[in-house]
Amino acid sequence: MSYEARPGMRVEELDTPALIVDLDILERNISQMADFFAERRAALRPHIKTHKTPAIAHMQLKAGAIGITCAKVGEAEIIAEAGIRDILIANQVVGQVKIDRLTDLARHADVMVAVDDARNVTDLSQAASAKGVIVRTLIEIDIGMNRCGVPAGEPALELARCVASSPGLRLAGLMGYEGHLVLVSDYEERRREVWAALKPLTDTADLLRRHGLSVDIVSGGGTGTYDITGSCPTMTEVQAGSYVFMDTTYRAVRPEFDVSLALLTTVISRPQPAYIVTDAGLKALSKEFGLPKLANIPGADVRYLSEEHGVIDLAEPGAVDLRPGDKVSLVPSHCCTTVNLHDKLYAVRKDIVEGIWPIAARGKCQ
Numbered sequence: 216m217s218y219e220a221r222p223g224m225r226v227e228e229l230d231t232p233a234l235i236v237d238l239d240i241l242e243r244n245i246s247q248m249a250d251f252f253a254e255r256r257a258a259l260r261p262h263i264k265t266h267k268t269p270a271i272a273h274m275q276l277k278a279g280a281i282g283i284t285c286a287k288v289g290e291a292e293i294i295a296e297a298g299i300r301d302i303l304i305a306n307q308v309v310g311q312v313k314i315d316r317l318t319d320l321a322r323h324a325d326v327m328v329a330v331d332d333a334r335n336v337t338d339l340s341q342a343a344s345a346k347g348v349i350v351r352t353l354i355e356i357d358i359g360m361n362r363c364g365v366p367a368g369e370p371a372l373e374l375a376r377c378v379a380s381s382p383g384l385r386l387a388g389l390m391g392y393e394g395h396l397v398l399v400s401d402y403e404e405r406r407r408e409v410w411a412a413l414k415p416l417t418d419t420a421d422l423l424r425r426h427g428l429s430v431d432i433v434s435g436g437g438t439g440t441y442d443i444t445g446s447c448p449t450m451t452e453v454q455a456g457s458y459v460f461m462d463t464t465y466r467a468v469r470p471e472f473d474v475s476l477a478l479l480t481t482v483i484s485r486p487q488p489a490y491i492v493t494d495a496g497l498k499a500l501s502k503e504f505g506l507p508k509l510a511n512i513p514g515a516d517v518r519y520l521s522e523e524h525g526v527i528d529l530a531e532p533g534a535v536d537l538r539p540g541d542k543v544s545l546v547p548s549h550c551c552t553t554v555n556l557h558d559k560l561y562a563v564r565k566d567i568v569e570g571i572w573p574i575a576a577r578g579k580c581q
């Protein structure tokens with residue numbers, strides 16, 4: 216007898232905790248985002264840190280995405296192995312081992328990387344030219360997030376000149392990520408602040424061009440800002456990721472995308488009528504953005520997660536007929552970090568499992 220899940224099974228038959236994606240909603244989210252970019256100057260280069268699943272990356276490309284964004288070399292290796300060529304690592308790749316992996320990858324894929332440091336540029340250039348490969352390079356500018364990036368203006372120009380004169384590297388343009396603004400709750404305020412944050416990026420692109428440097432690509436943006444950043448004439452691509460799955464946090468600022476992701480759990484105990492305990496805790500669900508929510512039990516609230524238990528209070532115990540063995544779905548507060556905890560994604564349509572997809576890039580944080 217096989218314990219393996221297989222297509223054709225009903226969702227309730229799956230062993231738990233099981234990460235489920237509703238295919239109808241996933242497809243709708245992908246095509247809705249693709250439609251937005253269909254008629255724009257800016258294109259979509261979706262970030263796969265959300266799903267880490269080659270099957271979904273291929274769906275995004277088929278819908279019109281121009282390439283893929285990754286956070287790590289390890290993710291880029293998985294995506295290249297899945298036959299995808301145009302890959303941005305929207306991050307600094309630092310240290311000899313990673314630079315060796317990046318330049319090896321450049322033999323099979325058209326990789327692009329962000330830089331914000333002259334010594335890193337030298338290291339990348341030496342490795343790329345020794346192997347006879349070209350690595351496209353974006354100068355990352357800090358547009359207010361206070362994470363990575365050089366300041367806009369002269370420092371960016373100086374680094375861009377350094378890249379332009381480095382063998383093995385090709386200056387492809389600029390990157391600026393407005394991650395500090397993606398969850399601003401008032402839309403008008405978000406729009407105003409994003410436009411203000413993008414202004415130094417635009418000015419720097421102009422500055423580089425005035426000095427004869429090519430700026431073919433200006434990349435940035437996320438799910439919370441895709442339409443704002445994607446309408447800015449400077450931007451050539453947007454790196455939105457979470458829109459495919461959504462979660463309780465992003466849903467608050469992006470109601471136009473539905474939540475396609477849920478974690479199916481089993482009730483393992485109901486020690487008292489007022490609460491149930493499920494088989495999914497912190498090792499199956501992240502909670503840095505808050506506790507998950509119950510999908511369809513009104514008034515029920517997750518009280519806490521321990522490593523392997525979820526304790527859920529029931530507002531009306533008498534009205535809820537749940538006992539050990541019953542299944543309960545939870546909606547994560549942060550899809551990206553929850554997905555990273557799982558090996559498989561069960562792709563479901565109308566309660567029937569249609570596909571079982573390896574989350575091939577999970578855990579690829581190197």
Ligand SMILES: Cc1ncc(COP(=O)(O)O)c(C=O)c1O
Pocket residue numbers: 262265305392394397435436437438439454455456457458
């Ligand atoms: C560099 C970069 N680009 C884009 C994104 C956008 O992702 P999301 O659509 O999930 O907000 C992120 C999110 O972490 C990011 O770090």
